[in-house]
Amino acid sequence: MSLKGTVRAMPTLLRVGFSEAVAYRAEMLIWVLSTTMPFVMLALWSSVAHEQPVLAESGRRFGEAEFTAYFLTTFVVRQLASSWAAWEMNYEVRTGALSMRLLRPLHPLVAYGAENIAALPMRIAVCLPVVALSLWAVGTSAVPRGGLRWLAFLAALLGAWLITFLANVCIGCLSLFMQSSVKVMEVWLAAYFVFSGYLIPIELFPGWLRQAVDFLPWRYQIGLPVELLSSMQEPAGALPLLGVQWAYVLGLGLLAQLLWRxxxxxxAAYGG
Amino acid sequence: MISVRGLKKYYRVHQRPPGLKAALGALFHRPHVTVKAVDGISFDIRPGERVGFLGPNGAGKTTTLKVLSGLLHPSGGEVSVDGHLPRRREDAFLKKIMLVMGQKQQLLWDLPPAETFELNRAIYDVPREQYRRTLEELTSLLGLGELVQKPTRQLSLGERMRCELAAALIHKPKVLFLDEPTIGLDVSMQAAMRDFIKRYNEQHGATLILTSHYMDDVAALCPRVIVIDKGVLSYDGALDELVRHVRPEKRVVFRFAREVPQIALAELGKVVSVDSVSAVLQVRTEAVNSTVTRALSTLPVLDLTVENPPLEEVMSELFSRSRAAAEAAS
Known part of the structure; x- marks a missing residue:
């Protein structure tokens, strides 16, 4: 489908995708519950910082307020930068359901993307109480000010979603070669949990690991947008990191195209 | 409209015997075999034709349809559909075709079919006015009514298939591939689907290729059949001609005024079935006249009809012959 046609079809794709997301209310709720790990980590790190703040190698002090801001932001970013395309693609390749997508004049990867984006309003609704809780806990003074910071955050958030989605697509495409690539996704997720800043703020990593993590994709799925929103990164200082993030977006985009083709x-279009 | 030359589709299939030992062995070594699903078939189909693909399970019919609709990349040969190479899946090509599979669905499971129709309108870029008219027509012809507002998961199989057909036709495809479209439907629903498909073909001049194990579908819809067996084309021509070729006999169905001894019937032809006051005889086509004349003069005939043998029997015989020929060759 042409770009113009895709843009014209997009409102309907998003509206129908949203209807589907709303149809799976129980599943959605369970999924949201499964992403509450930041709350667990918040409780753990807050108790560690209760006696005295945790000191990072950089000299930054992480007190209870910093951990609260960090992990509640982490929860929000995780909700907004999520994708499940790898599981869908695996299922559809194994059962042959992908055939029905291939018959339509709309690139299946665009369709997967639209379905993932369509669930955002529901996710935003889940995030609102957490945002309110954050404001109550750390005060409105913690809300970042300055258009540049918000711009950098939005760029990082979009980059985070694209990396997550494209990594899902790449791994989903592997199922066309190896029947099932769900285990590959699990390996990716294991690395994601450790290196993204989801469980531990990257600044608390040892120096050598922190430098290494800057070159890995997972840091850009969670850590960078969270650090920008919680004022742990200055927008100007984050530019090189944004550059690496968008280089990953480009690289994963090209890889996804290649693997798809x-x-x-x-x-094999099994079934039918 | 459709041109197929030397089409081949081979699959590499992993083979593993059952059992733990084989399962462990497969971790280190996986023997593969090449399955020739389609092995060099050629045919042409004119615009507006209705063609039935016949063949036993695993013959290569569905594989051929999937290649024609661009889902599978051929291993060899050339395929063209209205000037397009299907494997390229160009938008212009995808807007001209649709593949309806009785065992696969495009309807969104948790949403009413109306949502899938609307989605297809957007994806196929159908103008709203044309969409409204098409939907009205489809709703009326397929008797959709309120069905389109019920979640798909709550529809019966017959209701779902009617909605599937409607979803497939929103963009008015010029070429319609139907893979077992009536599978699992009751007899009246099968007949309704056949009527609708035939009407769509006649009204819109759409080219139609059908695979079905229900011979009634083929007999009602397809003047021309292509028989594929083990990936090879074994017949391409008129359905009537195929029946005459495989079974050059007719069935004469009698109803008698009183019971007739079987021995008297056996003198007229091969007795296919008999009960107290009726019988079915099988006779060579050229002997039908003389058999009927003799029966009318010697037996208490109340009524008789002359019919072709059932298509199921004809196909069964054709496939068993081809199996026997393959076994003899190997």
Missing amino acids: KGLSRF
Whole structure:
């Protein structure tokens, strides 16, 4: 489908996608509950910082307020930068359901993306109480000021979603080569939990690991947008990191295209 | 409209015997075999034609449809559909075709079919006015009514298939591939689907290719059949001609005024079935006249009809012959 046609179809894709997301209310709620790890980490780190703040190698002090701001922001970013395309693609390749997408004049990857984005309003609704809780806990003074910071945060958030989605697509495409790539996704997620800043703020990593993590993709899925919103990064200082993040977006985009094109010729369209 | 030359589709299939030992062994070594699902078939289909693909399970019918609709990349040969190479899946091509699979669905499971229709309108870029008219027509012809407002998961199989067909036709495809469209439906629903498909073909001049195990579908819809067996084309021509070729006999169905001894019937032809006051005989086509004349003069005939043998039997015989020929060749 042409870009113009895709843009014209997008409102309907998003509206129908939203209807689907709302149809799966119980599933959605369970999924949201499964992403509450930041609350657990918040409780753990707050108790650690209760006696005295945790001192990072950089000299930054993480007290209870900093941990609260960090992990509540982490929860919000995780909700907004999520994708489940890898699982969908695996299922559809194995059962042949991908056939029905391939028959339509709309690139299936665009359709997966639209379905993921369509769930955002529901996720934002889940985030609102957490945002309110954050404001109550750390005060409105913690809300970042300055258009540049918000601009940098939005760029980082969009980059985070794109990395998450494209990584899902790349791993989903692997199922065209190896029947099932769900285990690959699990390996990706294991690395994501450790290196993204989801469980531990990256600034608390040892120096050598922190430097290494800057070159890995996971840090850009959570850490960078969270640090920008919780004022742990200055917008100007974050520019090189934004550059690396968007380089990952580009690289994963190209890889996804390549894997899709190569994988599709192997599609067996099982069933029917 | 459709041109197929030497089409081949081979699959590499992993083979593993059952059992723990084989399961462990498969971790280190996986033997593969090449399955020739389609092995060099050629045919042409004119615009507006209705063609039935026949063949036993695993013959290569569905694989051929999937190649024609661009889902599968051929291993060899050339395929063209209205000037397009299907494997390229160009938008212009996808807007001209649709593949309806009786065992796969495009309807969104948790939403009413109306949502899928609207989604297809947007994806196929159908102008709103044309969409409204098409939907009205489809709703009336398929008797959709309130069905389109019920979640798909709550529809019966027959209701779902009617909605599937409607979703498939929102963009008025010029080429319609139907893979077992009536599978699992009751007899009256099968007939309704056949009527609708035929009407769509006649009204819109759409080219139609159908696979079905229900011979009634083929007999009602397809003047021309292509028989595929083990990936090879074994017949391409008129359905009547195929029946005459495989079974050059007719069935004469009698109803008698009183019971007739079987021995008297056996003198007229091969007795297919018999009960107290009726019988079915099988006779060679050229002997039908003389058999009927003799029966009318010697037996208490109340009524008789002359019919072709059932298509199921004809196909069964055709496939068993081809199996026997393959076994003899190997």
